[in-house]
Amino acid sequence: MSEYIAHEHDVLIIGAGGAGLRAAIEVSAAGGKVAVISKSLLGKAHTVMAEGGVAAAMGNVDDRDSWRVHFADTMRGGQYLSNWRMAEVHAKEAPARVRELEAWGALFDRTSDGRILQRNFGGHRYPRLAHVGDRTGLEMIRTLQDHGIHLGLDVFMEHTVVTLLKDGERIAGAFGYDRERGRFHLFRAKAVVLATGGIGRAYKITSNSWEYTGDGHSLAYHAGAALMDMEFVQFHPTGMIWPPSVRGILVTEGVRGEGGVLRNRNGERFMFKDIPPLYANQTADTEEEGWRYTQGDKNAKRPPELLTRDHVARCIRHEVREGRGSPHGGVFLDIAWIKERLPNAAEYIKKKLPSMYHQFKQLADIDITQEPMEVGPTTHYMMGGVKVDADSEMSDVAGLFAAGECAAGLHGANRLGGNSLSDLLVFGKRAGEYATAYAKENSLGAVNTDELESAEKWALQPFERKGSDNPYAVQHALQDVMQERVGIVRQEQEMLQALERIRELKAASDRVSVDGNREYNAGWHTALDLHSLLTVSEIVTRAALERKESRGAHFRDDFPAKDEQYGGCNVVVRKGAGGEMHLTREPIPPMRDDLQQIVQEMK
């Protein structure tokens, strides 16, 4: 008989970043009893790392902006694979979600007439990102956290879910453990919202922390929900690359938004050399025009540094491959040059990009007001995730919802910067709202105690094995293979090798052993996380093999062009009856006429 602590709630939210907290607030405000499970302490989730801002077409800086333009920008950025209904809902509702944050105490930077200031960002036609210097994510998560704690949420800090529980076809709860004591917990709930974020830890070079092991993706998949667009992993073009210990830490796109430029070792602004046709009409013709754009000239077009992330990342990789990279294998990102144009440039940079200034000063001994940074691509964001209904965010499993990074649909083949913070607000709220409605119409599902017992037994196995594989070593080996074989540029042979290696590492993960006891044992937690990491790594690889074309963040060396037979479909992954991965190409439903018209008008 297993031993565990039991909890009962109307709605269980797994994940306490922006999406999870926003969902919890919604449940609580509707009178639902809600629990939030947080893998770390409250307020430490990856949302704090978001720097640039939250995209919402409020039109405070440029009144030509509207939800229509935001919708068209998002669809174009996603290479038309996005769920158009989600893109519509997102563009329409984001402004209200941002204003609501202000009513809860968030303090955004202001325009001269005292409204919320908005800044330029890659792929957004007009200045659209509400921001707080370069620490917008911190402001957002703190606002949600501080607002939420007064609503009576039950927060389970430093708890991790290992499996979802079902009663027949519907969700019944989750089973997990607490880090402090290693005790098991049963969370029964009428509805469950997944808000677990990304999968960055599957890669060696990443801006993601230890938590991002694809738990939500894996939990949903094993519970029978479909995952979609898993081949689309966003590599942010600008991560730190030197010194080695900081490799992967994010350098905000805001640097380029404020006038920062990318150069190769010859001092050339290489981004002008390759401008994709889809963006040719919107990109500056000269360096001068690009500068004017960053300074708010409404008649200027944006510099090519602000093209979409997938494109910029590939251009950087190309420069490095061609031998034109910086000394440590990246390129130069230069904001210091603006001193040629602005009086007090150093002060301006420190004020607009304070945390970037400190990050480089403290970690790399570089003063970004005086010298260029060295940057290169870093694994940043998972566009793919749980396939959900566009309006309710419910997955294929009744009562199981997903929002934020672990859900799919809004971003398609590539996410625009700023659209993730708005994503988690808009769809976090909706997931909370619909999960509450579902919980009101349904009672608690029954829990099968045999399932709990086998989950517990599985989780404790690493303690019983002695002297076999080290969980950290298995994790590092997986990160190496994903980085090298399923990275920015992919090809079939390499990905088949990756699948073989993942199979070996799965076997190794069944042999890992850990020392010590169950109390706050990092080795044990790493061993358990391997299950999710290996599941999502295999899904990413198989989905990437299935899409035999290049589109957005997914680039195939062996199929370097877009192929229209793939352009109209999403790759969907489900767990087959025999436990095998089952992939299908599902056609995207035809776009509503009025939305199609918007896309045409904005071309």
Add this chain to the structure above:
Amino acid sequence: MATATFRIWRGEKGQGKFQDYTSEVSAGMVVLDAVHQIQAEQAGDLAVRWNCKAGKCGSCSAEINRMPKLMCMTRLNTLPLERPVTVEPMKAFPHMRDLVTDVSWNYGLKKRIPKFQPRQPDASDGTWRIAQEDVERVQEFRKCIECFLCQDVCHVLRDHHMHEQFIGPRFLVYAAALEMHPLDVGDRVESLRKDFGIGLCNITKCCTKVCPENITITDNAIVPLKERVVDRFFDPLSNLFRVFSNSKT
């Protein structure tokens, strides 16, 4: 490759001892890198909290060579590596395991501080108009990453254990951010005196010195709050004025 010795506190619930680990040191490394290396190669169950590894989340607070610091922002080239680098948990909170402490007291405190209460919106669309300079004053406080190093170093908490009577620098900064918020109309002055123990702070500024976000905790947050308390409760002129005008105290 160069090596260094890390003297790490190992143990549970306050019981334990320092244990030495020798680890390789490479360019640009921070203390957290060394701890991770030791964890992966020599001590798989070593307990340590961390998240962003970029000084933005405030998870990896510890005492390095006896100084409260973020492990992820402490570069090895700022430490004398010819002798062992000591790494121990924060002292102002109950010890859990190795480098991890129970900081839940801090989370409980926040609930006790009256929440943000905005004034009526300025515009008919429900929005407000705020000047950038009014925003900036409070933004300094809102930079706080809740690493709790200021709480750790505050002698009222660390040495005198007055956790019941005193909310500590972090939550005085939090209260200041609310009190000075351009939209807030709440009043926390009486609570600051009676419930939150602001009088216990005697302005030694230790908190300001350890803040990794360089928030001027004492001068910009605590002192102005103390002044509000003094104005309200100890200023004879305004007391007299209140008696005659019957306004709230």
